[in-house]
Amino acid sequence: MSGGDAGKTTGSKGRARQANAGDEYLLDRExxxxxxxxxxxxxxxxxxxxxxxxxxxxxxxxxxxxxxxxxxxxxxxxxxxxxxxxxxxxxxxxxxxxxxxxxxxxxxxxxxxQTPTRGLAPALSDFEAMVLMAIAYFQPITRSDLSKILGKEVSRDTIASLRNANFLASGPRNPSPGAPYTYVTTKSFLSAFGMQTLRDLPDVEALEDAGLLSRHLAQGEAVVTQGDADADEDSFPIG
The missing domain is CATH 1.10.10.10 (Winged helix-like DNA-binding domain superfamily/Winged helix DNA-binding domain)
Structure with a gap:
C-alpha cells in the first residue's frame, strides 16, 4: 500500500469514528x-x-x-x-x-x-439438567463436589456442554489442595429460565422432599439452606 493510500485509509477511519461520535451526539434525548x-x-x-x-x-x-x-x-x-x-x-x-x-x-x-427463536434454550439431557440445578443451588462448586452430591461422576464433557450452552462460567478457585476450579451460573442461565435473580429458584426443601436434590455434601458436614443461598446470592459471580 502506498503512503497516499495509507493516508486515505487512516483519514477514512478517522471520519468514521467522528461520524459515529456525531450520531451519538445528534440523538436528541430530551x-x-x-x-x-x-x-x-x-x-x-x-x-x-x-x-x-x-x-x-x-x-x-x-x-x-x-x-x-x-x-x-x-x-x-x-x-x-x-x-x-x-x-x-x-x-x-x-x-x-x-x-x-x-x-x-x-x-x-x-x-x-419449528421456527428458530433467539430465546430458545439448548436441549439438555436429564443428567445435564440435574448438574445445572446442583450448580445453581450450591455455586461456586467444584466438579468433584458435584459428583459427590449427585452420586455419579460429573465428566468434563458434561461441564463443557453446559459451558457451550452459556449456562456456566468459571468461579473462584477452591481453597482445597490443588485449588480446583469452581463453576457458577450465568446471566444467560437466568434469562433462559425466566428468572430475575437466583432467589427465583424453586425452594430447595421442596426439591429435597421430591428426592430431586440432596443438600448434604459428601463430607456429610456442610449443609446449605435456602436462607444461606439467599443471603449469599449477591456474592455469586454471575457473568
Whole structure:
C-alpha cells in the first residue's frame, strides 16, 4: 500500500469514528421541542425498539442512553406492558434487564412452527439438567463436589456442554489442595429460565422432599439452606 493510500485509509477511519461520535451526539434525548404527550410516546417507541432489537435482556443504563434525563424508565416500561396486554408477546424483566418474549400461552404454537427463536434454550439431557440445578443451588462448586452430591461422576464433557450452552462460567478457585476450579451460573442461565435473580429458584426443601436434590455434601458436614443461598446470592459471580 502506498503512503497516499495509507493516508486515505487512516483519514477514512478517522471520519468514521467522528461520524459515529456525531450520531451519538445528534440523538436528541430530551425532545424538548415536542409536546409532553408526544415526547413520552417517542421515548416509549425508542425503548421498545431497543428491547426488540437486542438478543439479550437490556439493562436500565442502556435504555437511559436513548431517553431524556428526567424520563422514568420504569413508568415507560409500565406503559409499554399495558399497551401489549392483548398481544401474544410481552416485555419482561429477566437477568437484570428487559426482554421481549412470547407469552407462555403461545409456547405450543411457537414449538409447533419449528421456527428458530433467539430465546430458545439448548436441549439438555436429564443428567445435564440435574448438574445445572446442583450448580445453581450450591455455586461456586467444584466438579468433584458435584459428583459427590449427585452420586455419579460429573465428566468434563458434561461441564463443557453446559459451558457451550452459556449456562456456566468459571468461579473462584477452591481453597482445597490443588485449588480446583469452581463453576457458577450465568446471566444467560437466568434469562433462559425466566428468572430475575437466583432467589427465583424453586425452594430447595421442596426439591429435597421430591428426592430431586440432596443438600448434604459428601463430607456429610456442610449443609446449605435456602436462607444461606439467599443471603449469599449477591456474592455469586454471575457473568
Amino acid at each position: 425532545l424538548a421541542d415536542l409536546p409532553p404527550d408526544l415526547r413520552w410516546r417517542e421515548w416509549m417507541m425508542r425503548v421498545e425498539a431497543v428491547v426488540f432489537a437486542s438478543a439479550e435482556p437490556v439493562g436500565r443504563e442502556t435504555l437511559a442512553r436513548v431517553v431524556g434525563q428526567n424520563c422514568s424508565i420504569d413508568l415507560l416500561i409500565d406503559d409499554l406492558q399495558e399497551e401489549l396486554r392483548d398481544r401474544p408477546y410481552e416485555i419482561v424483566f429477566v437477568a437484570g434487564g428487559w426482554q421481549h418474549r412470547s407469552r407462555s400461552a403461545y409456547a405450543p404454537a411457537v414449538r409447533a412452527s
